[in-house]
Amino acid sequence: MADPASYRPQPGEIPTDPGVYRFRDEFGRVIYVGKAKNLRSRLNSYFANPANLLPKTYAMVHAAASVQWTIVGSELEALQLEYTWIKEFTPRYNLAFRDDKSYPYLAVTLGEDIPRVQVMRGERRKGTRYFGPYTAGAIRETVDTLLRVFPVRTCSAGVLKRAQQSGRPCLLGYIDKCAAPCVGRVSLEEHRQLAEEFCAFMGGEAGRFISDLQSQMAEAAAAQDYERAARLRDDVVALRKVFERNAVVLSEDTSADVFAMHEDELEAAIQVFYVRSGRIRGQRGWVVEKVEDSEPADLLEHLLQQVYGGEETGDDRIPRQVLVPLLPSNSEQLATWLSGMRGARVEVKVPQRGDKAALLETVASNAEQALTLHKSRRAGDITQRSLALRELQEALGLPLPLLRIECYDISHVQGTNVVASMVVVEDGLTKKSEYRRFSITGAAAQDDTASMYDVISRRFRHFLAEQAEAKQRALAAPDFTVQPGEEPVRSKFAYPPNLLVVDGGPPQVAAAVRALQDLGITDVQVVGLAKRLEEVWLPDDEFPVILPRTSQGLYLLQRIRDEAHRFAITFHRSKRGKSMLASLLDDVPGLGEAKRTALLAHFGSVKKLRAASPEELASVRGVGPVLAEAIHRTLLEQAPEPAVNLSTGEIIESSLG
Known part of the structure; x- marks a missing residue:
């Protein structure tokens, strides 16, 4: 009998969308199918205290060896897919449908x-x-x-x-x-x-x-x-x-295979839903390694050739329609090839609107979730983590194991509100308690290399100061021990990294090395990870280190770089919002620092402040009716300041390097 904890998904892996889940035994047989409005909430209930489970549920979770799930667009779709799979797999723990009854x-x-x-x-x-x-x-x-x-x-x-x-x-x-x-x-x-x-x-x-x-x-x-x-x-x-x-997903005469994919620089997750007679009859998914410089249309073309190339011909195996997110370059030849195998006409098309387009979005959500799940499980695998650290150490020629890695990223909007992030990985796992963020002002904010020099200098000045302070404490009290109940002195930058990663190429690497040299630190290796081709740059090297695209070490560097970028963007957005709000209020006569702070604390964002009426503004402590009218009038006269992309209309955010 299996322990449910052995196959329980990690926290955050399960999506909160509606969907259908399947418990499988050690031989891969489906033993239970269920549906949920919120997959995370429902599945977590199966891994609660066993004493609180019903006898049938207790037996089922201990007979299972794995659990899988499929996202759908609505509760009705979940209901339809659950019924279809119960009839297809006849799971032994779905007792309610063992008597040949069906949904009405x-x-x-x-x-x-x-x-x-x-x-x-x-x-x-x-x-x-x-x-x-x-x-x-x-x-x-x-x-x-x-x-x-x-x-x-x-x-x-x-x-x-x-x-x-x-x-x-x-x-x-x-x-x-x-x-x-x-x-x-x-x-x-x-x-x-x-x-x-x-x-x-x-x-x-x-x-x-x-x-x-x-x-x-x-x-x-x-x-x-x-x-x-x-x-x-x-x-x-x-x-x-x-x-x-009661929105119906597809008409009863619909016969189609719906493909979607979600990709990053190295891998792509592909999902397909098999729709027959308007109902989802099955699902299949792959995570494939991308060929360098491959286009999504080429990847989709090869996928269709592999999926249908080995299939038996006939109406049941190849549907009337193959729905894809984008057309391959030779879509007409593919359609002719599939029609010949099926013995009847087959369309390869991109749904533009309606129920089929909505279903394609559902399949795309499953592909995105599958790639996220694949990455998180690979990151949590101790064997893969050890392999990644060892590959990285060998590729960079480092004498010591990589116990601690730090990565730095710069974020701004056209040179304003410049911030930096520092994320930490120890033994291949992120350590969020050690994350740090920096605001960059003055001359250090003029370009990315100056910002990188400033951040690295500040981080290691703190390290040197805390190291000196620790030595002084040790000399003053050599026999000092922490008494029971007493908090030890906590240092923010006590540990230097074995590897320092910057988001960028040779200029960013040179700036980081120069900052370390100016502080007299020589035992920290610096590398840069450039986004365009994912090459690794070492100090003073003319050519980069090219890690294999399937290298676990490259996956680890990408994961750290992406986490640093996420952390920097989050801080930048917060700072930008507050600065925009403060700048809007600078021109209001009679509005001092205390009242401006009160307004910032009360509304918190430019959008909410602009939408506030004079009466709502006057409800803030210290703001009277006359001042509220002045604030309201000033906000209406001023236009929003952030730069936008003229083609997409989105706010421009860049991560330098």
Whole structure:
């Protein structure tokens, strides 16, 4: 019996999106399939205190050896995918579906003379339209809501016959939940039209019906028929509620494979959803190493060739459509090749809008999450960490193991609000308690090399000062020991790194080396990691060190560099927001430092301050009505200051080097 802790995902690995999860045993067999509105919350409940688990759940998590999950776009998609995989894998712990029952479908019997709306399970019947599947509670609520707008018959054949013989409708006819064709209240043609409109709404034409009702509501209100307008308003609310709850992913005749990928400089995660008869029948994913200078379209072309090249021909294995995020350069030849293998026409296309485009976004989210998960698990593998540190030590020719690595990054917007970050990795793992951040001003902020020199100088001046202070304490009290309950003296920069990494090329490396030499420090190795080609630069070397693209040492350097960039950007955004807010308030007459600080603390951002009314401004302590009006007027007159990219409209943020 397996210990659930042995395969429990690491904190933060599980996404918070809706999705479907699968527990597998040691032989790879699916033993349980479940769905969740929030995957992280649901899966974490399985790894809680075993004493609090139900007996069946306890047995399942101890029989499993791994857990996997798939992100979907909504709870309804999760419900559909869960049902599909339960039927496909017949997991032994999904006891609720071992008796051949299925989720209920909403069915409209258009093949009958008087169509009927009802809930159906099991095999499909000819002449009947199906929508779903749903949970039992959701389908009853859906039908009850729609009947107020589309009062289609829902009674059984016996009830219908008795009503026709007696000339009296059933209860639903009396409360206007049925148009009562049984007693001639509407003709059979009018009732069939209602049934067809019901099907059209459920088939995705909700917008048309909602717009028509809104127009009728406006006309009724203009004619001062407020009672009818109120009824129509309630109908609109009801239709919107049903439409949002029961959005259908794809039509029943959809047969497609949906591909998406997410990539970085070295690897790409690829996901594919197999859709048959409008439902997701399966999923597959890969993480592949990229060939140097390969384009995404080329990668996608090779992927399609490998996926379908070894497949058996036939309609079941190759679908009518292959949906991709971008077209390969030879998409027409690929489509011809696939059509020949399938024996029928195959389209290779990029969905632009609608349900298929939304599904492609869902697959892309899975690809992004898969690459993130792959990286985090590789970083947490002690074997991979040890290999990465050893490869890096050998490639750089260092005599000592890399116990501590520090990485520095500079961030700014066009030379303003310049900041730097320092991240620390010990034994291959990030140590966030040792992270530091620096504000850079004056001459040091004029360019990236000056900023790098300033940051390295400040960091190691602190180190030398703390080292000298520690020696003085040791000389003053050689037998000093920390007493129980007494806090030891904590140093912020006590430990020097074995390797110092800067984000950039030769200029940044030279600046860091010069800063260390000026302080008399010679036992710290400096390297630079350039982003363009991911080459490693050593001091005074004409050519860079090129690590293999599959090198664990290169993966480690990239991970450290990306973390330094993230930490620097976070600090820069915070500082930029505060400086923008302060500069906006500089021109307000009568606004001193204390009141400006109070405004900054109260609103916290430029956006909130600009959106505040004079009354809201006056609620800040020390700000009266007159001053609030002056602040409000000044903010309206001033335009936002940050630079923007003219092609994308985004704020320009750069990480120098």
